[in-house]
Amino acid sequence: STTGAPLAFGGISIDCRSLTGIEDLDVDGQEAFVTVLPGTPLGALKRELQSEGWLLPPDPTSTPDCTAGGIVATNANGPRSLIYGATRNWVDAVELIDGRGTIAWWQRSRAEKHGSGFSFLSNPLDLLCGAEGTVGVFRRIRFRCIRAPEQTTGMLIPCPDLATAVALVSQARRDRLPASCIEGFDATALEAAASAEPRLRGVQAALWVEIDHPSGAREQRLSTWEMVLRAHQLDADVAIITEASGLKQAHAWRHRIPESLNAEGRRLRDHGGTKLSTDWCVPVSQLGAAFGVVDDLLTARGLAHIRHARYGHFGSGHPHHNWITRNHEETTTMKRLIFDAATQIQRMGGWFAAEHGIGKLKRALAESLIQPSLLAAAREARRTFDPHGLCAPGNLCMP
Ligand SMILES: Cc1cc2nc3c(=O)[nH]c(=O)nc-3n(C[C@H](O)[C@H](O)[C@H](O)COP(=O)(O)OP(=O)(O)OC[C@H]3O[C@@H](n4cnc5c(N)ncnc54)[C@H](O)[C@@H]3O)c2cc1C
Numbered sequence: 159s160t161t162g163a164p165l166a167f168g169g170i171s172i173d174c175r176s177l178t179g180i181e182d183l184d185v186d187g188q189e190a191f192v193t194v195l196p197g198t199p200l201g202a203l204k205r206e207l208q209s210e211g212w213l214l215p216p217d218p219t220s221t222p223d224c225t226a227g228g229i230v231a232t233n234a235n236g237p238r239s240l241i242y243g244a245t246r247n248w249v250d251a252v253e254l255i256d257g258r259g260t261i262a263w264w265q266r267s268r269a270e271k272h273g274s275g276f277s278f279l280s281n282p283l284d285l286l287c288g289a290e291g292t293v294g295v296f297r298r299i300r301f302r303c304i305r306a307p308e309q310t311t312g313m314l315i316p317c318p319d320l321a322t323a324v325a326l327v328s329q330a331r332r333d334r335l336p337a338s339c340i341e342g343f344d345a346t347a348l349e350a351a352a353s354a355e356p357r358l359r360g361v362q363a364a365l366w367v368e369i370d371h372p373s374g375a376r377e378q379r380l381s382t383w384e385m386v387l388r389a390h391q392l393d394a395d396v397a398i399i400t401e402a403s404g405l406k407q408a409h410a411w412r413h414r415i416p417e418s419l420n421a422e423g424r425r426l427r428d429h430g431g432t433k434l435s436t437d438w439c440v441p442v443s444q445l446g447a448a449f450g451v452v453d454d455l456l457t458a459r460g461l462a463h464i465r466h467a468r469y470g471h472f473g474s475g476h477p478h479h480n481w482i483t484r485n486h487e488e489t490t491t492m493k494r495l496i497f498d499a500a501t502q503i504q505r506m507g508g509w510f511a512a513e514h515g516i517g518k519l520k521r522a523l524a525e526s527l528i529q530p531s532l533l534a535a536a537r538e539a540r541r542t543f544d545p546h547g548l549c550a551p552g553n554l555c556m557p
Pocket residue numbers: 161162163164174196197217218219220223224225226227228229230231232233234235236237290291294295296297416513514515550553
């Protein structure tokens with residue numbers, strides 16, 4: 159698994175499915191702090207908080223299936239990380255059983271300023287969020303929540319090609335247009351979504367934008383986009399979605415893309431084919447150049463014919479590339495290309511694993527791209543809390 163690598167090569171697996179539920183909801187003005195058990199499903203938790211008027215922002219595509227403990231351990235991101243950031247921003251405290259058996263609460267400083275020293279000394283949670291279970295097991299988690307937005311408006315913007323979509327994203331970010339998420343899709347990704355939304359069939363590229371706003375502010379927020387869309391000659395076909403059912407339908411077709419491509423890859427396993435994916439992220443100004451790097455490598459290595467979908471968090475400079483290989487040879491050559499492309503992406507100021515964790519499969523990339531002395535420090539931190547190497551062996555870096 160590339161998704162934070164919950165599968166262990168040996169040892170004991172801990173099943174958190176019965177450790178569910180909200181233990182406490184503490185309201186403090188415009189914020190609320192909710193304490194939950196680690197197996198609490200994120201989707202159910204978000205719905206329950208929403209019914210009380212609160213927003214817990216993390217929104218990975220896996221929201222219906224993943225758990226509170228899992229999102230903290232993988233520091234999960236989602237489309238709305240564009241304005242809300244990753245899960246770590248929303249973790250106030252955790253109760254951790256570390257690899258020595260020590261049980262302790264790890265608390266984020268709530269002070270507005272804590273500038274001195276290593277950041278993990280004032281914010282020790284920064285050592286745990288994204289550690290993929292390598293330091294210990296969360297027994298309780300306290301999340302910070304904010305008031306839920308009064309309204310959300312969605313916009314589907316069909317584009318004639320990927321380059322136009324990328325140009326629009328760059329301008330939207332440069333001009334600070336209001337958006338809680340800006341997702342992008344190429345023709346292959348839209349075709350994969352078409353079984354959930356037939357109107358996407360044949361569309362060459364598109365952006366999906368969501369804007370959170372107070373009620374009564376919709377027209378004002380949309381007017382800032384209208385001018386830019388007109389300048390790019392994209393205003394004619396834009397669909398504005400205001401109803402909750404329309405937003406739900408959009409999330410359903412968005413979710414269908416990885417689902418459908420995963421299924422396609424699985425069908426080719428007997429012949430050595432599969433779905434290969436990446437999680438690179440670049441500064442948003444480099445998005446077009448990063449697509450170019452990949453296209454050039456595919457052409458140079460004779461792999462341009464492989465089915466290739468690009469979709470995801472364009473607004474954060476973070477597209478997912480998915481390739482469907484048909485046999486062993488294509489799979490091996492593509493894996494090499496992915497490794498080489500990640501190296502170039504890193505040189506562009508990017509990061510090779512923006513979400514889904516490093517796990518076991520991206521460990522070789524981590525070892526190649528992260529400074530050896532920093533990896534040594536990570537190993538040392540791990541040994542401090544888990545001297546016997548019991549916690550998530552094989553994830554992130556070797557002990
Ligand atoms: C279809 C699909 C879509 C996804 N989309 C996204 C996405 O958009 N963004 C994103 O960031 N990720 C995504 N993921 C990856 C992954 O699902 C998320 O990162 C999710 O947060 C993992 O939660 P989980 O409960 O499934 O954890 P698991 O997969 O069960 O575990 C993930 C890691 O967390 C550790 N862990 C779990 N519980 C605990 C605990 N109580 N204490 C300590 N460690 C623990 C495990 O050891 C493992 O290393 C996706 C995965 C799938 C399958």
